Every structure is written in C-alpha cells, then in structure tokens.
Amino acid sequence: GDSVTQMEGPVTLSEEAFLTINCTYTATGYPSLFWYVQYPGEGLQLLLKATKADDKGSNKGFEATYRKETTSFHLEKGSVQVSDSAVYFCALKAAGNKLTFGGGTRVLVKP
Amino acid sequence: NAGVTQTPKFQVLKTGQSMTLQCAQDMNHEYMSWYRQDPGMGLRLIHYSVGAGITDQGEVPNGYNVSRSTTEDFPLRLLSAAPSQTSVYFCASSADRKTNTEAFFGQGTRLTVV
8 A cells, every 4th residue: 555654753953954864665556746844732733735756845945756667756945943943744636636644754853 | 814723722631521623714615524643553543534515534533423514514423432532633625635645734723531
C-alpha cells in the first residue's frame, strides 16, 4: 500500500538557519504530494503541493520538488524564523482521494 | 469564512461512555473524512464519505461509526469509549476526489478516555 516516511524530530534550529526535512514515499500510480503544517493548538494547513514529477511547490519561503526518480519530496527553507516552529507533515494522495501521512516532524526554532 | 468546524475542542470520557464528535463544513465539499493523530504515527484515516448518504471505512475504523445525512455534516460516534481511543481527532473536507485537490482541516478535538 501507499506509505510516507519522513525524518523523525524534533529538529532544533537557530533563527536564520537552513531547514531540510526529508520525505520519501511509496505509491502506486502517480500521486500528488503535499506538505502540511500544524502550528501549536491548531489543525493542519496546506503549506505547499506538487502534482507531477519535477514540479516545485513553494510558499512562505518553503520549497519542495517532486522527484519521481528518488520518490522524494524534501522540504527546505533557507532562513527559518521563530514563527516557523511547528509540526510538518508530508503526505501523498493517490487514486481514491485518500491522504496518506508521514509521522510528522516537529521543528523548534530558537531566537 | 468558517471552513471546517469541529466541536468540542476538548473532552474527557470514562471507559464505556459514548459520545459524538461533531464536524461541519460550509464549503459545499463533496468529500469528508475523519483522522486520528497519535504521536509518531501521523494521521490515520478512520472513516470517510464521498457524498451525502455514502460512507466507507478507512485504515482504523474499529470502535467508530459515522453517518452523512447532509453535505455539511459528518459526525463521528464512539459507541463505547476505550482508553486506546485517547487521541486528537481531525475532520477534513475537500471539494472532490481528484488527487491534486487540497484538504481543509478542522482545529481538532482532543479526547481523553480514562
């Protein structure tokens, strides 16, 4: 079945540091890939998405590229802020509209 | 813009009690689903609905019932709560079943079963 694997956290960074969160997936067919973010006490919000190979999703300084050859969708941000502290979820959606999530990565950015 | 609204936000139940978690969306979305979030396990699909009158089981359906009598509402029922159902529950909706369609999430219900 479909699955998503992402690096375990927590990831602790200083402000303005570079952030990478690795995500790899297994799926049949051609899934769409998503990154969702969960700020403390809130639900999940879509951060970015990519729907086909080599697409780059971007939002709020975050980027991720759909790499079909390596089945990966790594999330990157060049300079994090304290406000980026959250839990980040990689997810895929294949046929049938079912989202499959990774385990989540908690990121803590210190001033 | 209400989006997806879940009630209650917090709930404590005793083992064996029943309750209903409410979920409503005002976006006229066709597809709705319930997830539970447990540490290190991401979100796991409990039940989903592709439209009014149609529901189906997800990955972890045991102990939960759902119904979809209207497009807007998708309640989740726990018939006899167990400590293993202690979790954070999220309701989500999306406009259709296309793979590239975004899902919108409620703010969650934190349930503790003692």
